[in-house]
Amino acid sequence: MPNETEYSPVPPWQRSDYCGTLRAADAGREVALWGWVASRRDHGGLVFIDLRDREGLVQLVFNPERDPVSHKVAEAVRAEYYLAAKGRAARRSDATINPELPTGEIEVMVSEAVILNPSQPVPFPLAGNAPVAEELRLKYRYLDLRRAEMQQNLRRRHQALRGTRAFLDANGFVEIETPILFRATPEGARDYLVPSRVNPGRFYALPQSPQLLKQILMTGGFDRYYQIARCFRDEDLRANRQPEFSQIDIEMTGPRPDDVMSIAEGMMASIYEYALGMKIEPPFLRISYEEAMERFGSDKPDLRFGLEMKNLTAAFAQTAFKVFADAIARGEAIYAIALPGAYQLSRRELDEMAETLRSTHALGLAWVKLIDGGWQGPIAKFVSDEERSRVNATAEASLGDTLLFIAGPRAKVRSVMGDLRLQLGVRFDLREANTLRFLWVNDFPLFEYSEEEQRLIAVHHPFTAPHPEDLPLLASDPLKVRALAYDMVLNGQEMGGGSIRIHSAEMQLRMFELLGIPREEAVSKFGFLLDALKYGAPPHGGIAFGVDRLAMMVCGTDSLRDVMAFPKTQKAVDPMSGAPSEIDERQLRELSIKVIS
């Protein structure tokens, strides 16, 4: 640091160009640059510095004969010093062109250079792909963010959001902010609470999503709303979960599910266009939840490969194989996957799979191989010729294939086999590369039964409208009622989900009743929504997308933390700032709070 009177808060000259944008055509121009020293090579005479800014890096040449003063500066600088440099851009000689660098045809002959800020030695290299402990990256996030990969990721994310706003704006959606200090909303997770100083003993809850507020905005007459909304859920963090995250939150008046889906498709196309210049082609495939579970054993099927499951319960109806016959007698089901002959599982792998299924799901795995003249494998001898051909035909299996069977309670078998399908996809590298397999899964069930809570719970959320065709089942067989709900899925990941909402207060109360929420509780928690619905609330529906997940897809990374500027660790800690931190006594007292542990 120069002495106090020399301290200058602004650079000595304005920047003419970003380092990373210089090209051969700039040769001959005088340029003025700012940037970080990415590397420095001292050839005992000439000093070369790669100067980096957000657009990339360019080579600076310091020649002691041309300018001894700046050469002295170049000798003094170290990695990550922040430098201002002026000089003439010049074409590099053919022998020194660097085809790896966008600026590789050019260099800058420095005539003046000033150190604007030195840097301590950095705790990890900012170039290259050497693995760096994530804790360290997060502690020195400002250094990590300088890395080319993080620069690219956050700018792609920005482009994706631009694409979102451009499309929604062009389609009449109004961006409206909703409060962060709100009250508990039931999205199924724990709330983050904020004590209210002026209302001792009372707390705000940070929104898990703006669900109720966006519905109220429809009641408030905005017709089409969106927001890039910050949401907070206090859940135990898994690998790819963050306590706060962003959603593209959308609500519209009067849509059919198809209308919401086509808006969302158009928005997705705009996002890929802006972020990657890529064309994706709606409409996406639409399948029901039931079909997704039946064919893929998942409500977010990965369509980058086949290996569809087949239901063989009927094909085995008369079987002499006792395990299957008993299962069928118990009302259970048998599903199979035909693994093509090109992909061979060793005996040991099959045994291991069977063992895992047994120990984690109490389900058995049976298998046969289709050979000339029949089946080979433990169950082959129990099966008649006729039954075998029926099974082969239903399973669409041909010579050389391995048939993998699981029998047991239908719902369980479907989801376990769905997981097995995914494992096989990974094991044999079946997932088509560089492809985007979008689809919609719709007609989810409205309810599921929670063994833990001994009551019905909402599969999407309690504000989701039942499918009108299934209304008669609400009283008699609620688990059979479908919801007007839809999820957008991409390559096996849920990108977003939404529903048509209940817009009648009576129906909403009925829903709470089915969910086992007493009327008084419903009124005390959601009275404001119920009241709003009583004042001519229009029919409405919407959807929300996880921005972070979307950015991961667009950036091709597999960590949420690589697409967020300041994420938290799995312990919900920010190693850079030390949040969450302890609070001093005085502040706690003001908030009427006592910490008991």
Ligand code: ASP
């Ligand atoms: N609010 C819902 C969620 O966060 C999405 C929606 O229904 O629009 O999952």
